[in-house]
Amino acid sequence: MNLYFDNSATSFPKPPEVEIYIREYLLQGGTYGRGAYNRVFLASKRVEETRNLISNIIGTGLNSNILFTFNSTSALNTVIKGFNYKKGRVLISPLEHNAVCRPLQHLKNLGVIEFDILPHCSDGLVDLISSKSIEFDQYDLVIVNHTSNVNGVIQPVSEIKEMIGSTPLLLDASQSVGKTEIRVDDWSIDYLALTAHKGLMGPTGVGALFVRNSDSLSPFIHGGTGSLSESFEMPEHLPDKFEAGTPNILGIYGLYGAITANTERQYSWTSFISLLKELNKLRNLKLLAANNADYQSDVFSIKPLVQSVSDLSRVLYQNYGIETRSGLHCSPLAHQTLGTFPDGTVRFSLSKYHTDNDLEFLLNCLVKENEKR
Amino acid sequence: MKSDREFSILLFQSIHQVMRAENIISKNGCNYQIIPVPSEYSSECGMCIEIDSLNTSSIISELQKYNIEPKVVKR
Ligand SMILES: Cc1ncc(COP(=O)(O)O)c(C=O)c1O
Numbered sequence: 001m002n003l004y005f006d007n008s009a010t011s012f013p014k015p016p017e018v019e020i021y022i023r024e025y026l027l028q029g030g031t032y033g034r035g036a037y038n039r040v041f042l043a044s045k046r047v048e049e050t051r052n053l054i055s056n057i058i059g060t061g062l063n064s065n066i067l068f069t070f071n072s073t074s075a076l077n078t079v080i081k082g083f084n085y086k087k088g089r090v091l092i093s094p095l096e097h098n099a100v101c102r103p104l105q106h107l108k109n110l111g112v113i114e115f116d117i118l119p120h121c122s123d124g125l126v127d128l129i130s131s132k133s134i135e136f137d138q139y140d141l142v143i144v145n146h147t148s149n150v151n152g153v154i155q156p157v158s159e160i161k162e163m164i165g166s167t168p169l170l171l172d173a174s175q176s177v178g179k180t181e182i183r184v185d186d187w188s189i190d191y192l193a194l195t196a197h198k199g200l201m202g203p204t205g206v207g208a209l210f211v212r213n214s215d216s217l218s219p220f221i222h223g224g225t226g227s228l229s230e231s232f233e234m235p236e237h238l239p240d241k242f243e244a245g246t247p248n249i250l251g252i253y254g255l256y257g258a259i260t261a262n263t264e265r266q267y268s269w270t271s272f273i274s275l276l277k278e279l280n281k282l283r284n285l286k287l288l289a290a291n292n293a294d295y296q297s298d299v300f301s302i303k304p305l306v307q308s309v310s311d312l313s314r315v316l317y318q319n320y321g322i323e324t325r326s327g328l329h330c331s332p333l334a335h336q337t338l339g340t341f342p343d344g345t346v347r348f349s350l351s352k353y354h355t356d357n358d359l360e361f362l363l364n365c366l367v368k369e370n371e372k373r
Numbered sequence: 374m375k376s377d378r379e380f381s382i383l384l385f386q387s388i389h390q391v392m393r394a395e396n397i398i399s400k401n402g403c404n405y406q407i408i409p410v411p412s413e414y415s416s417e418c419g420m421c422i423e424i425d426s427l428n429t430s431s432i433i434s435e436l437q438k439y440n441i442e443p444k445v446v447k448r
Binding site for chain 2: 032033034035036040041044045047048051064225226227235237238239240
């Protein structure tokens with residue numbers, strides 16, 4: 001039985017290939033570039049193969065525009081802090097994570113920008129009809145969290161980009177990559193941030209940033225690239241402009257293993273949706289999920305009505321071994337939007353390794369807890 | 374006996390370009406070797422690709438199809 005329901009924090013277990021490729025790198029060694037012996041060649045080749053795999057996953061032919069970072073947070077900071085703001089205004093979706101809100105607040109404190117929130121429905125889905133009246137050309141940048149890490153709502157990214165026109169869009173794909181279709185070229189996405197350790201089921205410490213137009217950003221980190229070394233200036237070409245310092249090669253090998261493992265989801269989507277329907281009937285537990293199942297990812301939350309979120313999370317672990325995360329999930333804005341601030345919720349996030357039996361067990365435990373009250 | 378083969382060296386902007394080019398050249402079936410960038414030419418990056426001079430123009434035009442434009446020096 002797999003009772004780990006905190007895959008939105010970080011996925012577990014990993015596909016066995018993650019360990020295989022990490023071990024391969026540990027036994028082989030070699031840095032990225034910066035030398036010309038075989039170890040370096042093999043390591044550099046694997047890094048580039050992984051870059052290509054990521055470009056396929058997010059749907060772009062621009063593989064040089066995929067930049068390795070250390071997680072989504074460093075990718076998001078690269079855009080938010082490297083962007084050349086002319087209007088000083090940023091528009092964000094209502095379910096943003098602190099990986100977006102905190103760098104924005106930092107810039108706001110410095111007097112660089114102000115930020116506004118897109119109109120939304122009760123589940124935080126961007127309200128495309130109410131948004132129509134917004135003058136998007138008043139904004140430098142629009143930032144959208146593709147999939148909420150609180151209630152699993154998937155935003156209609158392509159419609160949002162169509163609506164905002166030429167204003168650049170930064171997509172936070174931390175929770176969607178590896179789970180939900182992403183087509184950055186077809187949708188004309190300008191920037192995309194992702195992390196390896198969640199839906200892609202890779203190791204921690206690796207992320208990536210897609211940048212369509214690299215002239216629009218200044219580098220966030222300056223340092224050695226193994227190229228143009230005679231100059232104190234950062235190179236202008238990609239990916240080097242945004243890849244100073246030795247990348248997490250060990251992690252990139254693990255990510256290569258995770259992606260090539262091509263893990264299939266073991267539970268059925270119908271079982272998951274019927275789990276949500278059953279949970280919605282419980283009197284003492286309030287379900288937080290998408291209003292329309294078409295916009296639902298494999299994450300949802302519960303707000304207990306007669307006990308605290310920490311008590312429910314603790315009881316689930318102590319009585320049944322179910323691992324969840326209670327509180328604000330680094331997303332105070334999302335909880336404000338959903339009316340669950342400041343206590344937060346208990347969050348359940350699935351893995352492809354869960355089975356229908358695991359979901360049934362989870363439902364039975366929650367039903368039992370609901371009845372105790 | 375001194376070899377009368379002549380070599381060209383392809384120099385790239387970044388390791389990313391070296392790896393893309395290597396992938397293309399290896400599929401082409403031409404002989405090549407990954408070598409350290411000779412310091413007399415550049416400090417550009419750790420690796421460059423040495424090829425038989427005879428193959429230079431065909432390899433260059435193949436790389437151009439992928440928007441890869443290395444600097445070529447004869448040895
Ligand atoms: C929506 C969202 N954005 C950003 C992040 C940050 O990811 P990381 O910690 O890998 O940088 C997370 C992870 O918690 C997230 O859920």
